[in-house]
Amino acid sequence: MRDSRAGEESLDSAPREAGGSSVFLAQRTGRPLYSRAFEFERISPLQFEPRDQFEQRQKKLQQIEALGQDPYPREFRWTDTPAALVERYGQTSGPELEAEKREIRVAGRIVSLRLMGKAGFAHLQGSGKQIQIYVKKDVVGEKGFELFHLLDLGDFIGVRGHLFRTKTNELSIWVEELFFLSKALLPLPEKWHGLTDVELRYRQRYLDLVANDKSREVFATRARIIQELRRFFDARGYIEVETPMMHPIAGGAAARPFITHHNTLDVDLYLRIAPELYLKRLTVGGFDRVYEINRNFRNEGISTQHNPEFTMLEFYEAYSNYRDLMDMNEQLFAILAKNITGSTIVKFGEIELDFSKMQRLSMREAIQRYWPGEAGVPPSLAELASPSGAQAATSRYNLWAKQSGSPYAAAKGSLSDGEWTGLLFETMAEDKLIQPTILYDFPTDISPLSKQKPEDPSLTERFEIYVAGMEVANGFSELNDPAEQERRFLAQIAQGGEEMPKQLDVDYIRALCHGMPPTAGEGIGIDRLTMLLTDSPSIRDVILFPLLRPEAGGESSSTTEAHGA
RNA sequence: AGGGGCGUAGCUCAGUGGUAGAGCAGCGGCCUUUUAAGCCGAAGGUCGUGGGUUCGAUCCCCACCGCCCCUACCA
Numbered sequence: 001m002r003d004s005r006a007g008e009e010s011l012d013s014a015p016r017e018a019g020g021s022s023v024f025l026a027q028r029t030g031r032p033l034y035s036r037a038f039e040f041e042r043i044s045p046l047q048f049e050p051r052d053q054f055e056q057r058q059k060k061l062q063q064i065e066a067l068g069q070d071p072y073p074r075e076f077r078w079t080d081t082p083a084a085l086v087e088r089y090g091q092t093s094g095p096e097l098e099a100e101k102r103e104i105r106v107a108g109r110i111v112s113l114r115l116m117g118k119a120g121f122a123h124l125q126g127s128g129k130q131i132q133i134y135v136k137k138d139v140v141g142e143k144g145f146e147l148f149h150l151l152d153l154g155d156f157i158g159v160r161g162h163l164f165r166t167k168t169n170e171l172s173i174w175v176e177e178l179f180f181l182s183k184a185l186l187p188l189p190e191k192w193h194g195l196t197d198v199e200l201r202y203r204q205r206y207l208d209l210v211a212n213d214k215s216r217e218v219f220a221t222r223a224r225i226i227q228e229l230r231r232f233f234d235a236r237g238y239i240e241v242e243t244p245m246m247h248p249i250a251g252g253a254a255a256r257p258f259i260t261h262h263n264t265l266d267v268d269l270y271l272r273i274a275p276e277l278y279l280k281r282l283t284v285g286g287f288d289r290v291y292e293i294n295r296n297f298r299n300e301g302i303s304t305q306h307n308p309e310f311t312m313l314e315f316y317e318a319y320s321n322y323r324d325l326m327d328m329n330e331q332l333f334a335i336l337a338k339n340i341t342g343s344t345i346v347k348f349g350e351i352e353l354d355f356s357k358m359q360r361l362s363m364r365e366a367i368q369r370y371w372p373g374e375a376g377v378p379p380s381l382a383e384l385a386s387p388s389g390a391q392a393a394t395s396r397y398n399l400w401a402k403q404s405g406s407p408y409a410a411a412k413g414s415l416s417d418g419e420w421t422g423l424l425f426e427t428m429a430e431d432k433l434i435q436p437t438i439l440y441d442f443p444t445d446i447s448p449l450s451k452q453k454p455e456d457p458s459l460t461e462r463f464e465i466y467v468a469g470m471e472v473a474n475g476f477s478e479l480n481d482p483a484e485q486e487r488r489f490l491a492q493i494a495q496g497g498e499e500m501p502k503q504l505d506v507d508y509i510r511a512l513c514h515g516m517p518p519t520a521g522e523g524i525g526i527d528r529l530t531m532l533l534t535d536s537p538s539i540r541d542v543i544l545f546p547l548l549r550p551e552a553g554g555e556s557s558s559t560t561e562a563h564g565a
Numbered sequence: 566a567g568g569g570g571c572g573u574a575g576c577u578c579a580g581u582g583g584u585a586g587a588g589c590a591g592c593g594g595c596c597u598u599u600u601a602a603g604c605c606g607a608a609g610g611u612c613g614u615g616g617g618u619u620c621g622a623u624c625c626c627c628a629c630c631g632c633c634c635c636u637a638c639c640a
Contacts, residue, residue, distance in 0.1 A: 256638090306639060
C-alpha cells in the first residue's frame with residue numbers, strides 16, 4: 001500500500017529509478033517540491049501514443065508547476081459533487097441561486113473545454129454527472145487564468161465559487177479560484193462518438209467508463225444487482241462466506257480446471273470450478289443458510305456467454321428441497337427485475353422477457369414440447385423413460401435434423417439413457433427456452449450431486465433456470481447419503497475425461513458421514529443475470545476486464561519462441 | 566478448433582492499382598455567457614505485420630497477428 005501521508009520530502013525528492021525502461025522523456029530530479037525542473041533526457045524509446053500530445057502535455061505540466069502549483073497535490077476539500085449539485089439545484093432559478101450564493105468547492109475531470117480569449121467554459125465530470133464551470137480572467141486573476149489556459153481535456157481540477165445560470169439558462173459554477181489536481185498526459189477518446197472500438201473498450205475499460213455513459217451504467221447496475229441479492233439472502237437469515245479458490249481436487253462441477261502450484265507445499269492446486277463442496281461442508285458444520293458470491297474458473301472456451309472466470313452466487317438452505325427453491329426463485333427473479341429495471345417485463349435485444357411468471361417444464365416435457373412437427377410424432381413420456389427410449393428418440397430427431405440442416409445430436413462414445421436425454425434436450429430444446437423457464441427433473445446420470453426422486457431413481461430433484469436460451473441457474477436437493485455420493489463420484493472417475501475429477505474427494509465423503517441435513521442448494525450466474533437485466537448481448541459487456549489475448553508488443557509468443565521447427 | 570467479417574491520423578470514419586482524406590482532439594493566432602462555440606493558419610500516417618503479383622500495392626493474392634460474430638466445448 002502507498003503511504004497515505006505521502007508528501008514528505010524523502011518520497012518526493014528521491015529520483016525515480018529508471019529501471020531500464022521509462023515512457024517519460026523527462027525524468028524528475030531531486031529538487032524540492034514546487035521548484036523542481038525536468039531534465040530532457042531520453043530514457044527509453046518506449047512511448048505511449050499519441051507521442052506529440054504526450055510530450056505536449058508533459059510540457060504543460062511543467063508550466064503548471066512553474067506557476068507554483070504542485071503537479072500532483074495531496075489534498076482538495078470539496079463541499080459538493082457535480083452529481084449532487086445537478087440533483088439539488090437542477091430546478092433552481094438564476095435569481096434564487098444569486099440570492100443563496102453559497103460558496104461551493106467541486107472537483108472533477110474536464111470533459112469539455114471552450115476557451116475564448118479572456119473567459120472560458122468547461123464541463124467537470126464526477127461520478128458520471130457533469131456540471132459546467134465559467135472561468136473569467138477578471139475573476140480568477142492573471143495566474144488563475146494562466147492555469148486555465150494550460151488545462152487539457154481529461155485533466156482533474158477543483159474549483160471554488162458559486163452557482164449561477166448562464167444566458168442559455170444552464171446551471172454553472174462561477175469560478176473564483178481554480179485548483180489543479182492531476183494531469184491527463186494522454187487524451188480522452190473523441191468527445192461525441194466516444195469509444196466504439198470494442199477491443200479498446202475491453203482492453204482499456206477506464207477509457208470506456210469515462211467516455212461511454214452506457215458502459216458505466218451497466219457496471220453500476222451490476223453492483224446494484226449484487227446488492228439486491230445480498231439483501232434478499234441476508235433478510236432470509238443467510239450468512240455470507242468465502243471458501244477457497246485453490247482446490248487440491250477440482251470438484252463440484254464437470255469442467256476442465258486451471259492448474260497452479262504452491263511452492264512451499266510443493267503441490268499442484270486447481271483454481272476452483274465450483275464452490276459447491278466447500279459450501280456443503282459448511283451445512284454439515286451447522287451453517288444452515290450460507291451463500292457465497294465469488295469467482296469460478298473454467299479452462300474452456302470463450303464466447304458471448306462464457307468467460308474463463310465468471311461470478312456465481314451459490315447458496316445452500318438446510319431443511320428445504322428443490323421445490324422450495326423453485327418457488328423462491330420465482331420470487332427472487334421477479335423482485336430483481338422489478339427493483340433493477342423498474343418492471344418485471346425486461347427488454348432484451350429484440351425480445352421482452354416476462355419475469356412475473358416462470359413456466360415450469362420437466363426435461364422430458366421440454367423435449368416433447370419443442371419436438372419439431374416435421375420430425376414426426378414426438379416421443380411419449382413413457383418412451384423417454386424406457387430403457388434406450390431417449391436414444392431411439394434422438395435417432396428419429398437426428399434423421400430429421402440432418403435432412404433439414406438443423407443441428408443434430410452427436411454423441412461421443414456410448415451414452416447412458418440419462419445422457420441421451422440430456423443431449424437430446426440440449427440439442428433441440430435449450431435454445432428455445434426464451435421466456436424465463438424452470439426446467440426440472442434431470443437424469444441422475446448427469447446429476448452426480450443431486451438427490452434422486454423417490455418414485456423414479458433415474459431422475460433427480462434438480463432444476464435449471466433458462467432465460468433467453470441461456471442457463472442462468474442450477475439447483476437441486478443436495479445428495480447427502482455418503483454411500484450413494486461415493487458411488488457416484490467413483491462412477492465419474494471411472495468414466496474419465498478431462499472434465500471429470502481424477503480423485504475421490506475423501507474428505508467430502510467423510511463430512512457427509514458426519515451428517516448433512518437435508519439441504520437444497522443452487523448456483524446463479526451473476527454475469528448472465530446481469531446481461532439479462534442490462535440488455536447486454538455479450539458477457540464481456542458486463543465483465544470489467546474480460547479475458548483477452550495479451551496485447552502484442554511485449555514478448556510476443558509465437559515469433560520469439562517458435563524455434564521448434 | 567471450423568466458417569464469416571473487420572483492422573486507414575490519438576479518437577470517429579471516408580477513400581483509391583499511380584505522392585493519403587474529413588470531423589473531433591492536439592499546436593499557433595483572434596475572441597469576457599459558450600455549449601457538437603466560432604473564425605484564420607500550420608502540423609499530424611510504416612493505411613495491422615510479413616511475403617508475393619505488378620513498372621508501381623494502403624487497394625489484388627498468400628501467410629501471420631489481433632478483435633468481433635456464428636458453430637463446436639461450456640455455465
